[in-house]
Amino acid sequence: MNVSSRIALAAGVAASSVVLLSGTAFAHVGVEPQGEAAKGGYATVNFKVPNERDNASTVKLEVTLPTDTPMASVMPQPVPGWTVKVDKAKLAKPLDMHGKKITEAPSKITWTADGSKIGPGQFQQFPVSLGQLPENADKLVFKALQTYDNKEVVRWIEEPKDGAPEPEAPAPVLKLSAATGDHHAGGSTAAKGHDTEKNAESAAASTDTTARVLGVGGILVGAAGVAFGVLAGRRRSA
Known part of the structure; x- marks a missing residue:
């Protein structure tokens, strides 16, 4: 094999590695706002769930809501072929929302397949309306569990750190923009x-x-x- 052929082969292997690593790095559960997610306001977000397995389908998604910055209003949008349940928990410190004391808040959202699945090579989005978003935080971290029909559970719970490499199983992070002055959707x-x-x-x-x-x-x-x-x-x- 001449020098040119060796260089071409090495370049091809390197390019393939980049493609594979890139696919692995970005194929995880994430959260994205539909429009703007401003501090102190309300927002609709999509939890995006890709299927990472070639021989199994995703049948459940569990998203844990932040407890240090609880939100009183959490309303999932119906997704065909999936059932959804919102669990609530008692708050250590009640929330004051529109002059009303809130003593419990949503703590977890669970989507379960009911006639539908996320198959290999596919993804599904789960929309949720959230509010009131905290005014004293720059981001919200949502730890998530992804369950496959072969009983495998992938735990997306590692919080990304600024300036550090992305963890292997990062938790979905919603970045909040500056307050707009209008706190209503x-x-x-x-x-x-x-x-x-x-x-x-x-x-x-x-x-x-x-x-x-x-x-x-x-x-x-x-x-x-x-x-x-x-x-x-x-x-x-x-």
Whole structure:
């Protein structure tokens, strides 16, 4: 084997290793917001569950909610072929939400396959509405358990550390953005709608003004044409 062939073979092996390692690193349970997850507000998030096995299917997902920053409102969206259960736990310190004392909060969400599975080479998303998000935290860590139909359980519970390599079984992490000042779901949408309405009104006013200017200009041009016609007729008569 010549030098060129050896270099090409080494490069191919290295590229294959990168592809395999990349697939392994990113094929884990994660959480992503649908839009923005702002501190002190409400957000809808997706728990994304890929199937990592070639000979088994995922049949259960258990997500543990943070206990140090509890949320009073946790509402899963129905997913066809799956049942969902939300467990609650007593709080060591009651929450004050809209003037009401909350003594217990959701602690775990469990999705169980009921006529559906996540097969090899597939993934499934499980949407959940969360709130009120904490105001004094930059992220939320959700430890998760993924169960396969061969009874294997994968524990996604290792919390990633800033500046450190990603752990082998990282827990899903939801990063929170800066507070927007509107702590209710749909606040940003309402603001955008208000801005759109104002823009439409401004555009309409501008169009009306332009139409008036053009109308006055047309009248002036017409009057000038009539005057010119009268003068021309007088000259011909003379």
